[in-house]
Amino acid sequence: MDLFADEWEYLDNGMANAVFKYVGNNTKYLHRVLRVRLIGQHHQSASYISTAEVFDSIHASFVADRSLCNLREYIVNNNFELIELPTVFTEALTNTFKNHCSINLDERYGMLIDNHLVTNEHTKKTKYSKFLKLFINTTCDSGDFPLMVIEMKPKWLYKDSIDTNYCRNCAYNRMTKKITKKCFCFNELIKFKDSNLKQTLKNMFPISNDSNNDIVVDSTEIAKNILFDYFNYNDKNILNMLSLYQRPTTHNMILNLSEEFMNSENNKQAINDLNLKMTLRDVTVFIKFYRIVDTAGYLLIDLDTSSSSSTYHKAVGHHQIAYKWQNRFYCIEISLVDLDLKDIAGKWRQWKAKESSLVAGDWYNTIDVHYGQPCCVLLPENEAKEAIPTILSG
Numbered sequence: 001m002d003l004f005a006d007e008w009e010y011l012d013n014g015m016a017n018a019v020f021k022y023v024g025n026n027t028k029y030l031h032r033v034l035r036v037r038l039i040g041q042h043h044q045s046a047s048y049i050s051t052a053e054v055f056d057s058i059h060a061s062f063v064a065d066r067s068l069c070n071l072r073e074y075i076v077n078n079n080f081e082l083i084e085l086p087t088v089f090t091e092a093l094t095n096t097f098k099n100h101c102s103i104n105l106d107e108r109y110g111m112l113i114d115n116h117l118v119t120n121e122h123t124k125k126t127k128y129s130k131f132l133k134l135f136i137n138t139t140c141d142s143g144d145f146p147l148m149v150i151e152m153k154p155k156w157l158y159k160d161s162i163d164t165n166y167c168r169n170c171a172y173n174r175m176t177k178k179i180t181k182k183c184f185c186f187n188e189l190i191k192f193k194d195s196n197l198k199q200t201l202k203n204m205f206p207i208s209n210d211s212n213n214d215i216v217v218d219s220t221e222i223a224k225n226i227l228f229d230y231f232n233y234n235d236k237n238i239l240n241m242l243s244l245y246q247r248p249t250t251h252n253m254i255l256n257l258s259e260e261f262m263n264s265e266n267n268k269q270a271i272n273d274l275n276l277k278m279t280l281r282d283v284t285v286f287i288k289f290y291r292i293v294d295t296a297g298y299l300l301i302d303l304d305t306s307s308s309s310s311t312y313h314k315a316v317g318h319h320q321i322a323y324k325w326q327n328r329f330y331c332i333e334i335s336l337v338d339l340d341l342k343d344i345a346g347k348w349r350q351w352k353a354k355e356s357s358l359v360a361g362d363w364y365n366t367i368d369v370h371y372g373q374p375c376c377v378l379l380p381e382n383e384a385k386e387a388i389p390t391i392l393s394g
Ligand SMILES: O=P(O)(O)O[C@@H]1[C@@H](OP(=O)(O)O)[C@H](OP(=O)(O)O)[C@H](O)[C@H](OP(=O)(O)O)[C@H]1OP(=O)(O)O
Pocket: 014, 015, 016, 130, 153, 155, 178, 278, 281, 282, 340, 342, 347, 351
């Protein structure tokens, strides 16, 4: 056995999983995290979805199935690996980290994933909201630019109806008081009429008055410029792609769910599709930034200088793009994690109840001046179709 609890460090956890970072010397686990299931509401119920099932569904839905091929490389990039966890290891991990989380000891498997947060004691972490975090390693390995990582949970990236004032994210955040004053909305990064992408990026990453660290201020500015180029000129950007695959196939899909619909054999495909859409409405996106220089200071990637944008860019793949900004070269690398299949049989009633509360409370419409003006007004469906490519080529 080569798994030892004292070689793992607790990183974070959500509702269903805890994530541990490897800090030992075994090359097999270097730069990887281990994701294990927690004891939760449903961990002993018949509808519990195990790590092995999550792993198989990621493979079946996002890797083997070509219909979601525009997301494939953001997922393959994680190098997901299913590993069997010896009971002694899980027990030791549970004991060591019992103050942080309660691991499900019945689970036989964990998932190894590439570590996207290469944090250390020099990392400055800024949590702008529950849905947006920025990590900057203030020690610069690569030229004078630090390694930066943005972690975002963009949630629902479309509007079901153009007639409502707020999108689901804004309506839901107001209803649940998760966010009481809006600074930005992820839907503003999706192309829409009169969008002001530069202002949105400013609102997303405000420079705090007490920030006297030049590296943090300068690198955040560079990252904002690169992100502007990425969201403005790249129609196949990750948020456009998520938006495309998240959209419901019928109007009021969740509100119309019923026992009859859920129990009908004829609806199996529609139910699986909805489950996939709900999974994609709850994913995490990591965007890593670094400067490209090799040890001798030479450029590693030839850049396409014919681009119309102010920064020059070249796609190594959709998930990895090189940019030139003020005569320096940077790379962004994008990964998609937390692609857990939902327990649809156990959850659809909650989803319907949430949607009913949003509608009953008129949260999509009533304008709340304290929260901020709604500016998540998306393009009408016919124009949106033109803005977002529907050709699903690889
Ligand atoms: O209902 P939502 O939109 O609040 O989403 C839940 C998430 O809340 P959030 O919006 O991130 O604050 C919630 O996130 P947190 O654990 O609260 O960070 C879960 O992701 C939950 O999914 P699951 O039960 O773990 O499968 C999510 O539940 P699902 O609706 O995806 O089933």
